[in-house]
Amino acid sequence: MQRTCAGTARTRAALVVLSMLVVCTATAPRAADPAKYHSYQELTAALNSAVAAHKDIARIVSIGKSGQGRDLWAVEIANPAGTPVAERPALLVAANFEGDHVIGSELALSTIEYLLAGYAADPAIRQRIDTQAFYVIPRVNPDGAELMFAPVKTGRRTNATVFDADNDGRADEDAAEDLNKDGYVTVMRVKDPKGPYMIDPADPRLMKRADPAKGEQGGYSIYWEGTDKDNDGFIGEDGPGGVDLNRNFMHQYPYYQPDAGRYMVSEAETRAVLDYVLKHRNIAGILTYGESDNLVVAPSRRGDLGAAISVGLVEFANASIAGARRTGMIQDAAGGIGGRGMGMMIMGEYEGVGGGRGGAQAQTGRGGPARSAATTINAADIDYFTAVSEKYREMTGVRTALPVRTPAGAFFEYGYYQYGVPSFSTPGWGPQMRTATTTTTTAEAFDGNAETRGGPFVPQGRGGQAGGGQRPGGAAPGAGAGRGAMPAGGEAAPGPVYGDQRLLRWMDAEKIDGFVAWQPYKHPTLGDVEIGGFKPYDIVNPPAARIAELGTSHAKFALYLASLFPRVKIATTEVTSHGGGIFRIKADVVNTGYLPTSLAHGVVSRAVRPTMIQLGVDPADIIAGNEKTSFTAALAGSGGTQSYQWIVKGKPGATVTLKVVSQKGGTDTATLKLQ
Numbered sequence: 217m218q219r220t221c222a223g224t225a226r227t228r229a230a231l232v233v234l235s236m237l238v239v240c241t242a243t244a245p246r247a248a249d250p251a252k253y254h255s256y257q258e259l260t261a262a263l264n265s266a267v268a269a270h271k272d273i274a275r276i277v278s279i280g281k282s283g284q285g286r287d288l289w290a291v292e293i294a295n296p297a298g299t300p301v302a303e304r305p306a307l308l309v310a311a312n313f314e315g316d317h318v319i320g321s322e323l324a325l326s327t328i329e330y331l332l333a334g335y336a337a338d339p340a341i342r343q344r345i346d347t348q349a350f351y352v353i354p355r356v357n358p359d360g361a362e363l364m365f366a367p368v369k370t371g372r373r374t375n376a377t378v379f380d381a382d383n384d385g386r387a388d389e390d391a392a393e394d395l396n397k398d399g400y401v402t403v404m405r406v407k408d409p410k411g412p413y414m415i416d417p418a419d420p421r422l423m424k425r426a427d428p429a430k431g432e433q434g435g436y437s438i439y440w441e442g443t444d445k446d447n448d449g450f451i452g453e454d455g456p457g458g459v460d461l462n463r464n465f466m467h468q469y470p471y472y473q474p475d476a477g478r479y480m481v482s483e484a485e486t487r488a489v490l491d492y493v494l495k496h497r498n499i500a501g502i503l504t505y506g507e508s509d510n511l512v513v514a515p516s517r518r519g520d521l522g523a524a525i526s527v528g529l530v531e532f533a534n535a536s537i538a539g540a541r542r543t544g545m546i547q548d549a550a551g552g553i554g555g556r557g558m559g560m561m562i563m564g565e566y567e568g569v570g571g572g573r574g575g576a577q578a579q580t581g582r583g584g585p586a587r588s589a590a591t592t593i594n595a596a597d598i599d600y601f602t603a604v605s606e607k608y609r610e611m612t613g614v615r616t617a618l619p620v621r622t623p624a625g626a627f628f629e630y631g632y633y634q635y636g637v638p639s640f641s642t643p644g645w646g647p648q649m650r651t652a653t654t655t656t657t658t659a660e661a662f663d664g665n666a667e668t669r670g671g672p673f674v675p676q677g678r679g680g681q682a683g684g685g686q687r688p689g690g691a692a693p694g695a696g697a698g699r700g701a702m703p704a705g706g707e708a709a710p711g712p713v714y715g716d717q718r719l720l721r722w723m724d725a726e727k728i729d730g731f732v733a734w735q736p737y738k739h740p741t742l743g744d745v746e747i748g749g750f751k752p753y754d755i756v757n758p759p760a761a762r763i764a765e766l767g768t769s770h771a772k773f774a775l776y777l778a779s780l781f782p783r784v785k786i787a788t789t790e791v792t793s794h795g796g797g798i799f800r801i802k803a804d805v806v807n808t809g810y811l812p813t814s815l816a817h818g819v820v821s822r823a824v825r826p827t828m829i830q831l832g833v834d835p836a837d838i839i840a841g842n843e844k845t846s847f848t849a850a851l852a853g854s855g856g857t858q859s860y861q862w863i864v865k866g867k868p869g870a871t872v873t874l875k876v877v878s879q880k881g882g883t884d885t886a887t888l889k890l891q
């Protein structure tokens with residue numbers, strides 16, 4: 217197999233040259249309001265307006281419908297003249313998989329408007345649209361996103377699929393509520409001698425888990441704002457909607473975990489995206505805006521992603537309902553937990569099911585065990601991800617990300633590990649504090665691209681601290697699942713990383729009204745409680761005033777990313793006559809793009825077709841040399857060259873066509889005369 221990366225020095229040198237090709241011009245004014253978040257109707261109108269003014273190079277298509285019947289729009293941008301669009305390298309931009317991450321839609325809309333407005337004036341934009349393609353899906357989860365514009369802000373991440381979250385035979389019967397009628401669903405803290413939480417001494421607005429090793433004592437429990445409407449001992453565990461679309465794809469799909477769906481690609485929205493991607497095999501790179509990241513913090517040299525950083529108040533409230541899915545299940549004779557056709561479950565995962573963590577090892581049918589799926593970036597691909605990450609931070613100025621979650625079933629990981637192309641994800645913004653002379657992060661360690669993965673932060677893995685919080689009425693703490701589960705053998709897993717203090721300091725510095733001060737409330741069952749915490753949506757979306765700035769910088773980054781794609785060319789040809797109708801044909805095929813025609817993992821996974829070189833003669837006329845049709849698994853980028861030659865029989869003066877076809881790097885042809 218040909219190595220796809222010649223080393224960091226060569227990688228970065230090529231990036232410097234390519235970056236000079238990107239002309240950074242000011243974008244034209246947006247058709248939509250650049251200082252507001254757009255509802256579904258407003259977004260639809262903005263997309264139609266942008267495309268209507270550029271029908272020669274853009275079109276809007278519906279790739280499917282959401283559960284509530286909203287169209288899932290895709291905008292396709294390409295000059296139809298010349299090479300067929302399906303044969304050109306394309307960049308896919310997809311956003312707003314998580315319902316609460318509406319900034320992703322705005323960045324995608326900005327990219328569309330930037331490309332279309334700049335086509336006539338900017339040679340770099342015109343070149344990309346004339347020779348490549350852009351596919352933009354700005355809002356994958358329109359049903360979830362629409363709740364940002366509802367009178368009561370819930371911050372729901374999932375789509376609208378009805379789902380029995382607490383396994384009690386009823387669905388959507390116990391939602392969190394806006395008890396104090398302030399327009400936000402936040403959290404409740406209640407004094408509880410058995411509670412594991414305490415007021416954070418660093419900032420009394422926040423809470424932290426008490427650490428007995430430091431002499432700290434709890435005294436509070438934390439719940440979602442609401443009441444126990446179904447009398448099952450949990451508050452707000454089964455509200456409307458059920459599936460987190462960015463946990464519903466195939467790679468590292470979190471089987472049997474809350475919000476992941478009944479099975480992989482179970483949702484109308486995820487199926488529509490997957491069908492679209494599989495119909496457009498010319499997609500050579502993917503950029504998603506979501507709540508996981510591999511751009512702000514580059515993957516480590518081992519191929520791992522950076523640490524997950526969560527919001528403690530949210531996680532503490534989630535911990536109070538972590539045991540809800542065990543409701544209605546019974547202990548079986550083997551010690552598992554069963555019920556309602558769910559099979560045997562231990563610690564939130566099934567046993568004895570092939571492919572699951574507890575299942576028997578799958579067989580290949582060839583007498584040996586199946587190869588485990590890759591979960592870290594191929595060593596030969598890491599330099600590309602590192603270099604692109606550096607350029608992202610340089611172009612956008614985004615050097616922090618909070619919150620960031622560990623991906624499981626995320627689309628961008630499907631894009632790399634199973635679709636086989638460079639695939640990137642970013643929240644698209646970060647909580648940064650501005651001063652008179654510079655923009656800095658709330659903590660220097662947030663710029664965490666060293667091998668330590670964020671300086672002093674402890675990486676949050678697939679395990680995590682046991683879910684805390686007690687059920688109302690003084691019952692035992694709810695048992696966590698997934699990240700909330702204690703590892704087998706009883707060894708404590710690394711604790712999660714919380715960013716509450718940094719987030720709140722940033723809000724204070726920027727004068728963002730993103731935190732509801734604690735207010736006393738007389739709860740019907742818990743008695744005296746306090747209601748407060750971070751406002752939904754303000755945690756994962758920047759102020760609307762920043763949309764224009766972020767939109768322009770991310771549109772330029774998308775254009776830059778497209779400039780890195782492989783581009784195959786027939787560099788040189790030579791025809792030599794040896795008399796008697798015998799000819800020697802030589803050709804050099806070069807990849808002038810920065811990226812290889814397939815990443816190393818694309819070769820390993822066989823997700824990307826090999827590059828084909830084909831000589832247009834009858835195979836019987838080839839006397840020696842290469843075959844009529846030859847393949848190379850990957851042609852290295854930045855001038856990687858492959859040489860071919862044939863000895864053929866032919867009629868003097870006849871013409872022969874030579875063709876090179878790369879699934880991700882385009883096509884090229886040359887006409888040769890036998891003379």
